[in-house]
Amino acid sequence: MLRSTHSFLLVAFFLMGLNSPIQAKMLHVPQDYGTIQIAINAAAIGDTIIVSAGTYNERIKLKPGITVRSEGDDTKDTMGMKRAEATIINGQGNNGQHPGVIMAEGSTLDGFTITGIGNFDEQVWKKHFDSQGEELSDEQGAVNAEGTIPAISIQGVGCIVSNNIVHHNGDVGIAVIGIEGRLNHALVTSNRSYRNMGGGIGIADFSQAIISGNTCHQNLRAGIGCRNASPIVIGNSCFKNVRAGIGCREGAGPIIRGNECYSNRRAGIGIRMANTAPLVENNICYENDMAGIGNRDGAEPIIRNNQCFSNKMAGIGCDGSKPLIVGNECRANSLAGIGLRGGATATIKENVCLENKLVAIGVTHGSQATISGNRLIRTGGVPPIIAVKDGSDATIENNDINGGGVAAILVQGKARISRNRFNGTGDKQGNAIWVWESSSVIISENNFDGFRAAVNASEAIITVTGNSITRFQRIAIAVKDSVKPAHIYGNRATTADRQAKVIELDGPAGIVESNELTYE
Incomplete structure (x- = not known):
C-alpha cells in the first residue's frame, strides 16, 4: 500500500x-x-x-x-x-x-x-x-x-x-x-x-x-x-x-525502516561519522559477521524497535557514538546484546536482551550509559549480565535482570544502581552486584532474590541503602577494604539460615544502621 x-x-x-x-x-x-x-x-x-x-x-x-x-x-x-x-x-x-x-x-x-x-x-x-x-x-x-x-x-x-x-x-x-x-x-x-x-x-x-x-x-x-x-x-x-547491508555516513539523515539485513560481511546496518543521524527502526538484522546494527565515530542515530539476533559480534554495537537505543530485541548474539566502547554515550531504554553469549549490556573503555526499563535474561554462562568496565560510568535503574554468571552486574568504574529487580537462577548463582577496586557505586532500593550475595565490594567507594534481599547465602552485603567509609543503611534481608548476616564489613564504616534481618 x-x-x-x-x-x-x-x-x-x-x-x-x-x-x-x-x-x-x-x-x-x-x-x-x-x-x-x-x-x-x-x-x-x-x-x-x-x-x-x-x-x-x-x-x-x-x-x-x-x-x-x-x-x-x-x-x-x-x-x-x-x-x-x-x-x-x-x-x-x-x-x-x-x-x-x-x-x-x-x-x-x-x-x-x-x-x-x-x-x-x-x-x-x-x-x-x-x-x-x-x-x-x-x-x-x-x-x-x-x-x-x-x-x-x-x-x-x-x-x-x-x-x-x-x-x-x-x-x-x-x-x-x-x-x-x-x-x-x-x-x-x-x-x-x-x-x-x-x-x-x-x-x-x-x-x-x-x-x-x-x-x-x-x-x-x-x-x-x-x-x-x-x-x-x-x-x-x-x-x-x-x-554493511545498509551503510550510512557523512552527515546522512535517512529513515531506515522495515528492512531485512543478514549474512553481510560487516554489520547488518552500519552508521558512522559525526553529524550522521538516521532514524533506524523496525528492521531485522541477523547472522551478520559483525554487529546487527553498528554505529561509531561520532554518529548520533535513533535505533528503535529493531530485532538483532545471531550476529557474530554485538546485536547493537556502539564505538565512540551517541545513540538513543529504545525498544529493541537483541538475542543470541555472540558478544553483547548491546555493547558500548571507545567513549560512546548512550541512552539504552526498554530493550529486551535474551541469551547473548557474553553480556546483555556492556559499557567499556570510558563510555557512559543510562540503562533503564530493560529486560535482561541469560540462563547460563560465566560473564555478567551488565558489565561497566575500564572506568566507564552508568546509571542503571528500573531494569529486570535475570540470571548472570559471576555477577548480574559487574562494576569497574562508576555506577548508580537503583530500583532494579534481580532474579537469580539457583544455588550456584554468583553475586548480584560485584564491585571491583577503585570503583564508586551507589546501590539503592533494589530487590535481590536468589544470589550468593546482593553486594560484594572490595577496595571501592560504596553506599548501599534501602534494598530488599531474599534467598541469599550467608552474607547479604559484603564490603572489604573500602577506600572511604562505607555507608550501609536501611536494608532488609530475609533468610531461613540462622547463621546468616545482613552485613560483613571489613574496613572503615560510615553510616551503618537500620539494617534488618528476618528469618522465614
Whole structure:
C-alpha cells in the first residue's frame, strides 16, 4: 500500500510539471526503431517505449517525461520479472565512459537487466570479501566518487526506476545523487542489484529518494549506501554484501525502516561519522559477521524497535557514538546484546536482551550509559549480565535482570544502581552486584532474590541503602577494604539460615544502621 501510494504521488508530481502531449504514443523496439536510444530520440513527453526481449549493446539517455519498459507482463522468474531477465542492456565492459542508463525528470525505467557497465572483477571482489572490505578505501566504488560510472544514474531528477536487475557492473549499481536546495525525489523500487563493484544502490548529496522493496546482495560495498543525503529506505532486503547491508555516513539523515539485513560481511546496518543521524527502526538484522546494527565515530542515530539476533559480534554495537537505543530485541548474539566502547554515550531504554553469549549490556573503555526499563535474561554462562568496565560510568535503574554468571552486574568504574529487580537462577548463582577496586557505586532500593550475595565490594567507594534481599547465602552485603567509609543503611534481608548476616564489613564504616534481618 505504501509503495503504490508513493508511486502514484510521484507520477502525479512529475506529470503536473510537464507539458502534456495531445496524444501519447507507443514506440516499439526493434519493430519500429532499431535501438532503444533511437526510439528515445523520437519520443515526446508522455510516450512509452516498449522494448522486446533481447540483448541491446548500448548505453541510453532518457528524455523528460517518457517511459522505457520491457515487453511482457509481471510474471516472476528466478531473479526478478521474466521480462526483465529477458531484456538486457549490455554496456560491453569498458566500452564507454557513460552510465548504462541516464534518467531524466519525470522518466521511468521499468523491467530491464543492466549489465556490463564497466568490468566486474571476480578476483578483486573475492579478495575484499575475504578481508571483510578492510582494504577497501572509502571512495572505491562509492556513489559520486571521482571516476565512478554507475549502471543507472539518477542525478538531481525525479523519476521512477523499477523492476530492474542490475548486476556484474564495474561500479555502483544504481546511483541517486541530489542537488542542494532542490527537491529531487526519485522512486527506486522492486529492483535487484547484485555483484557490482560498488554498492548495490548508492544515495548521495542531498537526495531525498524513496528506496523501497529492493533486493541488494553480494555487492563490493554496502547493499544500500547513503552519504550526506536524507532518503527513505524502506522494506529492502540486503544480504551477503562485502560491507554493511545498509551503510550510512557523512552527515546522512535517512529513515531506515522495515528492512531485512543478514549474512553481510560487516554489520547488518552500519552508521558512522559525526553529524550522521538516521532514524533506524523496525528492521531485522541477523547472522551478520559483525554487529546487527553498528554505529561509531561520532554518529548520533535513533535505533528503535529493531530485532538483532545471531550476529557474530554485538546485536547493537556502539564505538565512540551517541545513540538513543529504545525498544529493541537483541538475542543470541555472540558478544553483547548491546555493547558500548571507545567513549560512546548512550541512552539504552526498554530493550529486551535474551541469551547473548557474553553480556546483555556492556559499557567499556570510558563510555557512559543510562540503562533503564530493560529486560535482561541469560540462563547460563560465566560473564555478567551488565558489565561497566575500564572506568566507564552508568546509571542503571528500573531494569529486570535475570540470571548472570559471576555477577548480574559487574562494576569497574562508576555506577548508580537503583530500583532494579534481580532474579537469580539457583544455588550456584554468583553475586548480584560485584564491585571491583577503585570503583564508586551507589546501590539503592533494589530487590535481590536468589544470589550468593546482593553486594560484594572490595577496595571501592560504596553506599548501599534501602534494598530488599531474599534467598541469599550467608552474607547479604559484603564490603572489604573500602577506600572511604562505607555507608550501609536501611536494608532488609530475609533468610531461613540462622547463621546468616545482613552485613560483613571489613574496613572503615560510615553510616551503618537500620539494617534488618528476618528469618522465614
